[in-house]
Amino acid sequence: MNGEHDAPRRQRLTRAEAKARTRTLLLDAAARIFARKGFTGASVEEIAEAAGFSTGALYSNFNSKEALFLELLSDRQNDRIAEAARALDSHEAGSGEAAAELGRLLIDVADKDIDFAPLQAEFWLYAVRNPQALETMAAKLREPRRALEQVISTSLAERGAPEGVPAETVATVVAALFQGLVRLRRLDPSSVSEELFAQALTWLFAGIDAAGTPTGAEDD
């Protein structure tokens, strides 16, 4: 009855597209459930049901629970980080505006996207426990990291900071601060105000300027 190489494609949704949609839905559900229950704590049945499918459908799209998790680790974790890079790109790092923008992003990540930080933590733990995944994760962080470095590098030059201050180092500090503050805010929101990240960045860049010109002398 239903020939398979001739008939289908009735509503612009080919078989391949339908499968791709299923995959996407499963990945979305997996991100939520993994974030809420952890890699080992989450069950494949739970994930499949949350996506509206059965475990059979899940295994038809992914070889194993681990493969599903690793695909998230490779493909999904950049979403928010890329957003941060964009937020930085529209202003200059070190300026009050960029700091304020990043501050807002921090609050968003910590408060609105409640699954983000726990999922990142799961990724980090998995990477730390599985050396082969460690390189994958480090690689995935490199791209947005370079974007951050680039913006910081530009900003440092504009501020007249000396060449003794590599943008790479500053980018690391900013990234670490961001992560750390997001996690602290989840534990105790009152300890990490909405303006704190912006404030810290302001201090940091002022300190870099001061370190470049300790007593007020400039030029190199």
Next chain:
Amino acid sequence: MNGEHDAPRRQRLTRAEAKARTRTLLLDAAARIFARKGFTGASVEEIAEAAGFSTGALYSNFNSKEALFLELLSDRQNDRIAEAARALDSHEAGSGEAAAELGRLLIDVADKDIDFAPLQAEFWLYAVRNPQALETMAAKLREPRRALEQVISTSLAERGAPEGVPAETVATVVAALFQGLVRLRRLDPSSVSEELFAQALTWLFAGIDAAGTPTGAEDD
């Protein structure tokens, strides 16, 4: 033969002491295994065996796997953090020495005590997922946090920073930075050099000074 209220105490190891020792050994093993496999990933049998006991002995000392984990969360997590507070106490925060000392501590935590950061991550995830444990965890972090605040407060006063800079805020920034850098170093050691934390602290405090006295004016 062996009367129980009269005879024992032959090698200075009473029954109560023996049990306490068992508990300690189980807790030590639990810390290791939970750090390496995660809360859900670790099995009680694994933990018991690592401590040299059986699951029966474990359940004779703890009501459940969760109770064991919660005891670690409540009692053990302060070890390293208290150490940080002590490191700060011997110098003044903001001084080059204190910064260097903390920098060494960071490297120690990141490289030597390989179970510390993953265990903290497990605690954090558990707290984020279990609101009732969240308060427990936040409370446990408060004590060393106050110590950090105290030292920073003193240091700020010495440096002539204005009252507009609360030590509480600075302490949060320092703590977040520490956590964030430890985790980044585990992913990519080359991105977080041994001197980076000290460097970041130096910048931070210089920036605070500069913010207090923007163009070079002092006095209050």
Next chain:
DNA sequence: GTCTATACGTAGATAGAC
């Protein structure tokens, strides 16, 4: 107080129907 043996539930993964 600790061990051995086990009950009971649940989870990852597969097989075969549709």
Next chain:
DNA sequence: GTCTATCTACGTATAGAC
């Protein structure tokens, strides 16, 4: 390609011996 049913293994927790 997805679902239902199931196989198998493992993990928590308990019971009873020593």
